[in-house]
Amino acid sequence: MGVLSTVAFWVLAGVAVVFGALVFRVDSMARATYCLAASFVAVAVVLVLFRQDYLGVVTALMMIMEMAIMAVYMVMFMGMNPALMPMSMVHGRRTALGLSVGLFVVLTVGVLLVPWPSRRGTPIADVTRALGESIMGPKMLVMLTVSPVLFATIVAALVLAMPRGRYDRLGDDLRRRPPTDPQRGGVGR
Amino acid sequence: MTGGVTPLSAGWAPVVALVLLAGAVVAAALDAALDSVPAGRADRARPGRRRTVTAAVARLLRQRRRVPVAADVLLWRIGVAALPVAALLMAAVLPLGRWTLVDWPVGVVWFNAVDVAVWAAVWLAGWGPNSAHALIGGYRFLAQALAYELPLMFALTAPAVAAGTLRIGGVVQAQQSLWFVVWMPVAFLAFCLGVAGFSVFGPLSAPAGSDIAGGVLAEASGVDRLIVLAGRYLLLTAGSGFAAALFLGGGAGPLLPAWAWMALKTLAVLSALVVLRRRLPVLRPDRFMEVGWLVLVPVTLLQLLVVSVVVVAR
Amino acid sequence: MGLSERVTGAAVRAASVLLVEVPGWADTRVAVERQVRCRGWRLATSPADADVLAVCGRPGREFAQAVQAVWMQLPGPRARVLVDDVRDCAAVLEQAATALLDTPRQRADAGSRGQATDLEESSLAPAPAPAESDGNQNRSDHVDHSGDMDDMDDMDDMDDMDDSGDMNMDMPMPGGVPLASGAQDDRDGLEMDELTVPLGPVLPHWPAGLVVRCVLHGDVVVQAQVSTLGPAADHAPKIMAGTTEGWQARRAAAECDSAARFLAVAGWDHLSQRLRRVRDGILDRAPLEDCAQEVAQVTRQVRRSRLLRWSVRGLGVLGRAPWPPGGVPDDVPALLRGDVRDRLLTRLDHARDLLLDRGAGEPADPQLERQRLDRLPELVTGLDLAAARLVVASLDPDASIVRRHPGAGS
Numbered sequence: 001m002g003v004l005s006t007v008a009f010w011v012l013a014g015v016a017v018v019f020g021a022l023v024f025r026v027d028s029m030a031r032a033t034y035c036l037a038a039s040f041v042a043v044a045v046v047l048v049l050f051r052q053d054y055l056g057v058v059t060a061l062m063m064i065m066e067m068a069i070m071a072v073y074m075v076m077f078m079g080m081n082p083a084l085m086p087m088s089m090v091h092g093r094r095t096a097l098g099l100s101v102g103l104f105v106v107l108t109v110g111v112l113l114v115p116w117p118s119r120r121g122t123p124i125a126d127v128t129r130a131l132g133e134s135i136m137g138p139k140m141l142v143m144l145t146v147s148p149v150l151f152a153t154i155v156a157a158l159v160l161a162m163p164r165g166r167y168d169r170l171g172d173d174l175r176r177r178p179p180t181d182p183q184r185g186g187v188g189r
Numbered sequence: 190m191t192g193g194v195t196p197l198s199a200g201w202a203p204v205v206a207l208v209l210l211a212g213a214v215v216a217a218a219l220d221a222a223l224d225s226v227p228a229g230r231a232d233r234a235r236p237g238r239r240r241t242v243t244a245a246v247a248r249l250l251r252q253r254r255r256v257p258v259a260a261d262v263l264l265w266r267i268g269v270a271a272l273p274v275a276a277l278l279m280a281a282v283l284p285l286g287r288w289t290l291v292d293w294p295v296g297v298v299w300f301n302a303v304d305v306a307v308w309a310a311v312w313l314a315g316w317g318p319n320s321a322h323a324l325i326g327g328y329r330f331l332a333q334a335l336a337y338e339l340p341l342m343f344a345l346t347a348p349a350v351a352a353g354t355l356r357i358g359g360v361v362q363a364q365q366s367l368w369f370v371v372w373m374p375v376a377f378l379a380f381c382l383g384v385a386g387f388s389v390f391g392p393l394s395a396p397a398g399s400d401i402a403g404g405v406l407a408e409a410s411g412v413d414r415l416i417v418l419a420g421r422y423l424l425l426t427a428g429s430g431f432a433a434a435l436f437l438g439g440g441a442g443p444l445l446p447a448w449a450w451m452a453l454k455t456l457a458v459l460s461a462l463v464v465l466r467r468r469l470p471v472l473r474p475d476r477f478m479e480v481g482w483l484v485l486v487p488v489t490l491l492q493l494l495v496v497s498v499v500v501v502a503r
Numbered sequence: 504m505g506l507s508e509r510v511t512g513a514a515v516r517a518a519s520v521l522l523v524e525v526p527g528w529a530d531t532r533v534a535v536e537r538q539v540r541c542r543g544w545r546l547a548t549s550p551a552d553a554d555v556l557a558v559c560g561r562p563g564r565e566f567a568q569a570v571q572a573v574w575m576q577l578p579g580p581r582a583r584v585l586v587d588d589v590r591d592c593a594a595v596l597e598q599a600a601t602a603l604l605d606t607p608r609q610r611a612d613a614g615s616r617g618q619a620t621d622l623e624e625s626s627l628a629p630a631p632a633p634a635e636s637d638g639n640q641n642r643s644d645h646v647d648h649s650g651d652m653d654d655m656d657d658m659d660d661m662d663d664m665d666d667s668g669d670m671n672m673d674m675p676m677p678g679g680v681p682l683a684s685g686a687q688d689d690r691d692g693l694e695m696d697e698l699t700v701p702l703g704p705v706l707p708h709w710p711a712g713l714v715v716r717c718v719l720h721g722d723v724v725v726q727a728q729v730s731t732l733g734p735a736a737d738h739a740p741k742i743m744a745g746t747t748e749g750w751q752a753r754r755a756a757a758e759c760d761s762a763a764r765f766l767a768v769a770g771w772d773h774l775s776q777r778l779r780r781v782r783d784g785i786l787d788r789a790p791l792e793d794c795a796q797e798v799a800q801v802t803r804q805v806r807r808s809r810l811l812r813w814s815v816r817g818l819g820v821l822g823r824a825p826w827p828p829g830g831v832p833d834d835v836p837a838l839l840r841g842d843v844r845d846r847l848l849t850r851l852d853h854a855r856d857l858l859l860d861r862g863a864g865e866p867a868d869p870q871l872e873r874q875r876l877d878r879l880p881e882l883v884t885g886l887d888l889a890a891a892r893l894v895v896a897s898l899d900p901d902a903s904i905v906r907r908h909p910g911a912g913s
Contacts, residue, residue, distance in 0.1 A: 030264055030316055037309065053295045054355070061302035065338075068308040071316075072331055128294060128355060182723075182885060184817050185479035224776075244517035244543075248554070251514040253613060255551055255578040321700045322549070325722045325888055392770075392810075399707050400768045400892040403548040410551040410578035470811050471770025473889055 009049055016042035024090050030071070037067040054128040194284040194358035196292040202281070205290050209280045212426035212455060213419060217242045219463050249415035257318045257408050265317020269413050271310035272420025278303045279427040284358050286440040286448025296357035297349045300431055301342060307387045307424065308334050311396060311405055314417060318408035326404025330396035332474045333386060336481025337393065341383030343489035344376040347496045348435045357431075361439035370436040372499070375492040377436045379485060381462065384428030388421050391466035395474050429458035507606075514580075515603045518544045520596075521553035521577070523570055523704070524711035525560030525734045526903035532559040532711070533760060534589045537783055538596050548707045550576035555599045556583045566704060566712065566732035573705045579616070580609035702895075704732050708764040712902035713876075715883065715895065722888040727880040731902040751857040756785040758854035759798065765847050765896040769811065777801060785858070795858035802851040811844065818843045819882045819894035836871055839878070843897035869908035875900035 019039035023032045040063035047056030090096070124130055136143060159165075169179035178184065197205075221242055256262055282296040283289065293299055308331060315327020349355050351373070352363035360369075370377045386393045389405070397404045409417055433439060433454035440447025520539050524532040535557050539546060547553035550573050562570055574583055582602035584595045602608065703714040712733060718726035759782040766775035781797045805811060820842045822835030838849055875898040882898075883891040 028261065030261060030313070034264065034267075034309065034313070053293065054298060057295050057298045057302045061298065061305050064302070064309050065305045068305075068312055068331055068334070071312055072328070072335075126294065183475055183887065183890065185476060187479050187483050241513075241517070244513040247510045247513035248515075248517040248519070251510060251580060252554070253578045253580075255576070321698060321719070328722065329889075394770065395889065398770055398889070399548045399772075400770070400889055402706060403552060406552070407549045408551045414552070467773040469771070470766070470774075470808065470814060472810070473814050475887060475889075476814060 005049055009046060012042045012046045012049070015039075016046070033067050033070050037064055040064075051123065051127055052131070054131060194289045194292055194361070195287055197288050197290050199290075201288075202290060205280055205285065206277055208285065209276060209423055209426055209430075210419075212430070212459065213276075213422035214242060215456065216422050216425055216459050216463055217245075217418075219460060220466075221245070223464065223467060246415060249411055249418075252411040252414075254411040254413055255408070257320055260319045260408075261317045263317075264313045266413075268310045268313025268315075268317055269409065269416050269420075271306065271313070272417060273423050275303050275307050275310060276420060276423030276427045278306075279424075280430065282357055283427065283430045284361055284434055284439055284451070285430075286446060286451045288448070289358060292356065292358050295355045297345055297355045297360070297435075300357075301345055304341070304383070304387045304428075305338070308338075310420075311389065314409070315396070315405040320408050322401040322403070322407040323405055325401050326396040326398070326407065329398075329401075329404065329474045330389065332478055333393055333395065336474075336478040336485070337383050337386035340379040340481060340485035340489045341386070343486070343493050344379040344383065345435070347373045347376040347489075347493050350493065351496050351500055353500070357434055361434050361441070364438040365441060368436065368438040368441075373436070373492055373496055375488055376496075377432070379489045379492075380432055380436065381458070382485075384425065384432060385462060388425040388428060390421060390425055391462060392469045392472045393477075395471050398471055425462060426455070426459060429462065430455045432458045511604060511606060515554075515600055516543060518542075518554040518600065518603060519547040519552055520544055520555040520557050520599075521547040521550060521573070521705070523556065523558045523562070523573070525558070525562045525566065526712035526731065526901070526906060527734055528560030528586075529711065529757065529760070529901075529903070530589050531586050531592065533756075533782065533786065534592045535559060535586055535596070536779070538592045542596060542600075544596075546707065550574075550705075551578060553577050554581055554603055555596075556581065557586055557596070557599070558584070559586050561585070561587065561735040563733050563735050566734075569704055569732065579613050580606075581612070702892075708767045708896060710895065710899050710902065712906075713895070713900065715879065715891075717883075717888075717891070719888070724883050724886055724888065724891050727883045727891075729876055729879050731876070731906060733902070733906045751860060752785050752788075752791065755794075755798075755854040755857035756782045758850050758857070759785065761896075761899045762801075762847055762850050762854070764899065765843070765850075765893070766805075768892050768896040769815065771811065774801060774804060791858045791860075795855050798851060798855045798858065802848065802855065805844075805851065806848060815844050815893055816842065818886070818890050819846075819897060821846075821878060821882070836874060838871060839874065839898070843893050846897040869904050872901045872904040873908075876902075876905055 016039045019035045019042065022035040023039070026032050026035060041060050044056045044060035044063065047059055050056075166174060169181060170176045218241075279300055281290045282293050282299050284292075311330040311334075312327040315323045315325075315330065317323075348360050348363075348369045351369060352360040354360065354363075363369075382393070385391045389397050395404070397406045401407065406414060406417060430451070433451060437454045437458070438450075439454075440451045442450035442453075445453070520535070522532055522535060536546065544555075550556075554577070556570070556574050556577060558570055574581075577583075580603050582599040584599045586592050586595050698719045699716065700719050701714055701716045703709050704712055712731045714730050714732060716728040716730070717724045759778050763775045763778035763782065766772075766778065778798075778801055781794055781801065784797070785791070785794050822840045838853065839846060840849070879895065879898055879900065882894050886894065
């Protein structure tokens with residue numbers, strides 16, 4: 001790595017840590033959410049710096065999207081204008097602090113103690129393709145299993161969380177058409 | 190191998206920004222001109238005075254900025270400023286004829302990541318001013334985004350799969366013989382819908398609808414409003430540019446140089462979007478969501494399947 | 504000419520006007536709208552978007568307070584004008600343009616707003632009765648504490664102190680604005696907070712003088728209470744409709760106006776503009792057959808638009824749509840039958856019939872207007888804000904008629 005990349009790395013690492021810490025310092029949900037997003041974006045740029053372009057950009061994409069969806073949950077559980085209300089972003093202060101410090105120490109010790117291999121040879125030109133092949137090639141079975149399981153988990157969680165089930169919508173014999181919804185959807189249901 | 194496009198040095202970035210801005214001004218001027226076209230026979234008697242883009246900009250420059258009570262000004266400003274920035278970041282990987290600012294191997298994903306960043310921008314612009322109407326606008330955008338984003342992602346995947354690369358230059362080059370729009374029309378339409386979506390434009394402009402007093406625009410005045418409005422047109426222009434590059438063959442075409450073809454195609458898509466806006470009412474977000482998930486997602490997935498089968502069989 | 508003068512000139516050429524219509528001054532509002540178009544100005548969607556606040560008619564005390572609250576939210580340079588008479592509107596808008604061009608005066612106005620004291624800013628007491636001239640308000644704003652939560656919110660605080668039962672005063676009130684408070688049964692089974700947002704009286708494409716006090720869960724209306732605001736007591740509008748000749752054409756123009764507003768709320772600006780121009784044609788005494796034909800064309804376009812049908816289908820249904828085929832008649836008048844789209848089409852057909860002198864009905868039907876108003880709350884309850892706006896626009900009660908005949912209907 002050149003000097004410039006080294007400096008960039010440390011700056012980005014600092015940004016990631018500072019914004020991560022700010023999540024617990026700011027007093028508004030929206031700010032906490034987007035501090036977290038900023039922290040992740042800094043990590044994403046670090047990944048790009050490591051020449052893992054695809055992973056970096058996808059990390060940024062997923063994290064910003066995730067934070068936006070968090071905003072949807074915010075209105076679901078918090079109502080309209082909690083931005084006004086200064087609120088603490090910390091719960092269970094002592095346990096959380098203990099756990100996070102412990103975890104940080106474990107990870108840092110890991111980073112420092114693991115004998116990292118030094119680079120042999122040079123990376124190939126198209127890292128993205130290599131990444132795809134190494135994930136999708138030999139590990140295809142894992143991918144094929146993991147995605148349906150993840151998807152089923154999401155659907156199951158939604159079904160469990162929904163206050164109204166199909167019997168509420170379609171009646172006891174599931175024959176009511178159109179179903180009783182507070183407002184009709186767009187495909188004629 | 191750079192996929193037929195030459196990367197420019199960073200010094201050209203302002204030029205690219207100006208080109209993008211010119212496109213946005215053309216779109217805004219066309220929009221304003223169409224507004225003053227006489228509508229129907231009864232109107233021909235009294236043509237109103239034309240509103241020019243310059244005058245509208247002058248008005249917003251002269252207007253004072255206003256900050257509503259207990260607003261989260263920092264987040265609001267970030268949201269407002271992020272819109273034009275996002276458009277510029279998109280344009281950075283767009284091949285303008287034979288040149289591009291950054292010829293990035295993951296250009297398609299980059300475009301996608303930036304358009305997702307618009308989610309955050311619009312939502313913050315709605316949240317920041319602490320006004321019920323603006324906030325409803327912000328949430329409307331998220332609801333809509335959840336419906337158009339997955340179809341948009343699949344629509345983006347189709348040309349990438351067909352070209353076998355995520356490099357935009359590569360996608361353009363793969364269309365030398367046949368434009369992608371010909372054999373992936375569904376993806377093209379879903380993409381254009383997505384462009385209207387992240388530009389909060391036309392049928393997907395409910396987040397800035399006049400039924401909620403301008404929604405995310407409700408509290409913005411002066412320069413803030415100018416930046417949001419400009420950001421919308423810039424995003425629309427950048428989106429049209431990508432539609433031209435990903436589906437209409439980019440700079441490919443006879444006689445004219447590549448940059449001229451690129452400009453022409455971009456302007457064609459842009460004008461089509463601006464003209465079409467007049468023909469359609471706004472889609473209500475709650476109805477559009479169901480269509481997005483139950484119609485657009487399966488349809489674009491099928492399109493992707495067709496494309497993949499063709500690619501494998503070829 | 505210096506650069507700054509050029510900018511100022513250009514800026515004023517593109518001014519945008521926030522219209523406030525006092526019930527009974529629809530003619531004036533229409534005239535101002537046309538004048539605005541002639542000048543190349545445009546109508547504002549919110550106070551933050553406006554340079555000129557044009558009040559059509561003399562508002563009553565409560566209404567005037569609401570207008571005052573809106574005035575404080577205009578960012579400036581700003582001008583406020585009162586248009587009382589149809590014939591004045593060109594002159595009055597010219598006056599507004601002059602006020603906007605007067606940079607020193609605007610600067611003084613801005614300066615005086617900056618100096619407002621905190622004490623006054625955070626008080627939620629009703630504002631003093633406004634003087635109808637521009638530039639002499641000393642209250643409020645750049646960071647406007649009493650004004651800006653939202654144009655609707657502070658109106659709530661100002662004109663209705665006794666209605667604050669649902670504001671929990673023990674909660675923190677950052678910036679003097681009450682927080683949303685917890686609600687019980689949400690439509691979608693979520694734990695939502697309640698927010699009281701009055702819609703009106705100053706909103707784009709909104710019936711004159713109407714206030715719908717909404718309790719919102721997110722953007723879902725869970726409770727709605729309707730009231731109207733009227734003109735100043737000593738200043739009733741001249742009653743035009745029904746007494747003068749050619750009421751059919753005037754009524755048809757009003758129907759076109761109303762339909763245009765519905766289309767604007769539905770986000771179909773183009774068609775809305777077109778209908779507005781038909782309205783202007785009618786008022787300009789263009790050949791009625793031409794106008795009727797134009798209305799018929801618009802009607803066809805509306806009827807054929809699958810997108811509009813898909814978008815608003817099943818909203819605000821009254822009675823059985825559109826005519827019960829030999830069923831038991833209910834008490835819904837023919838003009839209100841069906842969903843919002845049916846009502847829009849009925850309105851357009853009615854306008855065309857009036858133009859072709861096949862005019863059934865009366866110039867102004869107090870019973871009908873009262874029904875429009877009375878049916879509103881139950882129809883909008885449970886809808887999201889967009890749908891509620893569509894329902895209100897489809898009913899479009901005429902507050903001036905309702906207020907003139909307080910005993911009509913139920």
